[in-house]
Amino acid sequence: MKDTGMIRSLDSLGRIVIPSEIRGTRNIEIGDSLEFFVTDDGMLVMRKYKSTECAFCRTLDSVIYYKDQFVCASCLQQLKHAPAVPVQQSPAIEESSSKKRIRVSDMLPRLEQALIDHPEASQSEIAQMLGISQSRVSQLKKQLKYKA
Numbered sequence: 782m783k784d785t786g787m788i789r790s791l792d793s794l795g796r797i798v799i800p801s802e803i804r805g806t807r808n809i810e811i812g813d814s815l816e817f818f819v820t821d822d823g824m825l826v827m828r829k830y831k832s833t834e835c836a837f838c839r840t841l842d843s844v845i846y847y848k849d850q851f852v853c854a855s856c857l858q859q860l861k862h863a864p865a866v867p868v869q870q871s872p873a874i875e876e877s878s879s880k881k882r883i884r885v886s887d888m889l890p891r892l893e894q895a896l897i898d899h900p901e902a903s904q905s906e907i908a909q910m911l912g913i914s915q916s917r918v919s920q921l922k923k924q925l926k927y928k929a
């Protein structure tokens with residue numbers, strides 16, 4: 782149990798104001814009902830009252846309690862047969878990462894051409910021309926040799 786540090790006095794009619802911060806975080810609105818509990822060690826606990834009607838159709842017949850909600854048997858049956866809406870996974874992430882890394886098969890001929898066009902260029906100059914790292918150039922060069 783957490784101490785909110787908030788203290789309120791009862792007025793002359795025995796009423797108490799629930800601090801708006803608590804109403805906000807507990808989702809309690811004006812007009813809502815609250816229910817009181819007394820714990821074994823004498824604490825008074827207050828909770829937003831949830832009626833036992835079905836959260837979907839408001840019936841009170843054959844209602845079960847599930848994950849903080851009341852659901853009637855008929856709505857439960859409908860839920861079971863409701864088509865599951867798949868969460869669409871955006872392909873954007875996959876695409877961008879595959880685009881970033883240019884395939885070796887695309888890069889090899891470009892490197893070959895760069896080496897022919899600039900035979901005097903250093904490995905770092907070649908890397909700059911192709912927009913890849915120096916280590917990538919040396920890797921690709923090895924593949925070129927292997928191919929040749």
Ligand SMILES: [Zn+2]
Binds near residue numbers: 838852854855
């Ligand atoms: Zn229902």
